[in-house]
Amino acid sequence: MNTFFLLIINLFGSSLVFYSISPYFSALGLVTVSISSCLLLSYLNINFLALILLLVYMGGMLIVFIYSSALTNDRFPQISNINEIALLSLFFLIWTNILINNENWISNNNNNITNSINIEGTSYLFHQSLAIYFILSGYILLITLIAVLNISSNNEYSSLRAI
Known part of the structure; x- marks a missing residue:
C-alpha cells in the first residue's frame, strides 16, 4: 500500500511540473517527485542509491531553481489547469483501487518485487x-x-x- 501511495505522490508531482506556469510550482513538483522516488527506492531496500540520487538531484535542481526564479518576475505564481491535475490524480486513485481489489492481480506467493531484487553492492557505481x-x-x-x-x-x- 505504501508503494501505491508513493506512486500517487510521484504522479501528482510530475503533473505539477508539467501544468505549472511558474518555476516555483515546478520546483515544488520536482522536489515532490525526487523525494517520493527516493522513498520508493529505500522501500525496496536500495538505500545507498536512494541517498546518492536524492543528494545529487536536489543539488542540481537547487541551482536550476535559483537561476529560473531569478529570471522570472512573478509576484503571484499560478498553476495553469488545476482541474486537470485533480482529474488525473482521481483517475489514478480509482485505477489503483481497482487493481488492489482485483484478486487475480495480486499474487499470493513471495515472488514480489521486494524479494526479487538482489544487489550485491553499489561499488560498481565508482x-x-x-x-x-x-x-x-x-x-x-x-x-x-x-x-x-x-x-x-x-x-x-x-x-x-x-x-
Missing part, C-alpha cells in the same frame, strides 16, 4: 573505468556554468546581475 566520465561531466558542468554567467553578465537589465 568503478575505475567510470571515473573519467565523472571527471568529464564535472568539467562540462563547470564550463556550462561559466558560459551562462558570462552571457548573463553582459546584459545590463538582467535580473542575474543582482546575484
